[in-house]
Amino acid sequence: MSRKTVLIYQRPLKPALHERLASECEVLDFSGENNLRDNADFREALKRAHGLIGSSVPMDRELLAEADNLEVISSISVGVDNYDIDYLNERGIVLCxxxxxxxxxxxxxxxxxxxxxxxxxxxxxxMVRHGEWTSSIAEPHFGVDVQGKHLGIVGMGRIGAAIARRGRFGFNMTVSYHNRSRHEDFEQELGASWRELDELLRECDFICVTVPLSEATREMFGQREFELMGDQAIFVNISRGGVVDEPALIEALDNGTIRAAGLDVFTTEPLPADSPLARMDNVVALPHIGSATHETRYAMAELAVDNLLAVLNGQRPRAPYNADQLGR
Incomplete structure (x- = not known):
């Protein structure tokens, strides 16, 4: 019986994980290639692929139409907005x-x-780096306290709860949250209060967004929401850039509608060099580093390999996304 074929795309695997995959499958590695959608070799290889493992490449109907043998896509990510879930379900393709x-x-x-x-x-x-620190820091450069302030979490899943723990137990913050469903366990653990979104935006000093990107959440933060926050609020987004109306955010930051923003994600990534967000003093902009540590990225890739091999071997993966819908 011939071995199944697996394609690695976008994100390379560490040697030990690559070797483990190659010990059980035929591996075709496209991890160093850019513009895979226009790569004729990659598209030809898709016709043979039983499994895909990687991240950050949109996998839609058009791209996967000729991947007749495909059984599983193992994404090295939590978010699944790069995948057409309805199409995968139609095809019976497991997404992990x-x-x-x-x-x-x-x-x-x-x-x-x-x-x-x-x-x-x-x-x-x-200011220090550019030699502009010439006197004691005075009120024009003062910041604001975090200790004892009101933290609002939009999207109280695992990550939202972990942020709330840091705020509640590390900085004695009051915690409120908005989520489609209430989490009474988090409420008891953290003394957290569920709020309607508008109420949370009006009340909180810090608003931290952790929702997944979907049609329901796309551009859920726009001019109206920033006006509700007020001029002392700090907005933090670690979810997806698409949940924010970015021009509205830029305007709110520019005219003082909100105090500041901390951003790890953007509508277009990498952030264009001419984006005002790259130049604003009241913006802390990071290059999507949420999980970017040596330990965590290895653990993510290791789990992705586990998921992939489990499905190809007829077993239930450790972290399926749509296996329940498929009855797997």
Whole structure:
């Protein structure tokens, strides 16, 4: 019986994981290739593929139409907005992802953005770097406290709860959250209160967004929402750039509708060099580093390999996304 064929795309695997995959499958590695949608070799290889493993490449109907043998896509990510879930379900293709292993690292990134935005860390560090620190820091460069403030979480999943723990137990913050469903376990653990979104935006000093990108959440934060937050609010987004109306955010930051923003994600990534967000003093902008540590990225890739091999061997993967819909 011939071995099944697996394509690695976009993100390379560490040697030990690559070798493990190659010990059980025929591996075709496209991880160093750009513009895979226009890569004739990749599209030809798709016709043979039983499994795909990688991230950050949209996998839609048009791209996968000729992948007749495809059984599983194992994404090295938590978010699944690059995948046409309805199409995968129609085809009976299992989609796997990597939740849990990046929860704490991503929550650290969120709190980094909260602290850096509140204390104007990047702006003031650049003042030192550029030789502009010539006298004692005075009120025009003061930041604001985080300790004891009101933290609002929009999307109280694993990552949202991990951020809330840091705020509640590390900084004695009051925690409110908005989610489609209430989480009474988090409410008891954190003393957190569920709020309607508008109410949360009006009340909280820091608004941290952790929702997945979907049609329901696309551009859920626009001019109206920023006006509700008020001029003392700090907005933090670690979810997806698409949940924000970016021109409205730029306007709100430029005219003082909100105080500041900490952003790890953007509508277009990498962030264009001419984006105002790259130049604003009241923006802390990171290059989508939420899970970008050596330990976490390895754990994500390891879980993705586990998921892939489990499906190809007829077993239930550790972290399926749509297996229940497919009855797997």
């Amino acid at each position: 992802h990597t939740p849990d292993v990046l929860t704490e690292t991503t929550a650290d990134t969120a709190f980094l953005l909260i602290l850096a935005s509140a204390r104007r860390a990047v702006e003031l560090a650049n």
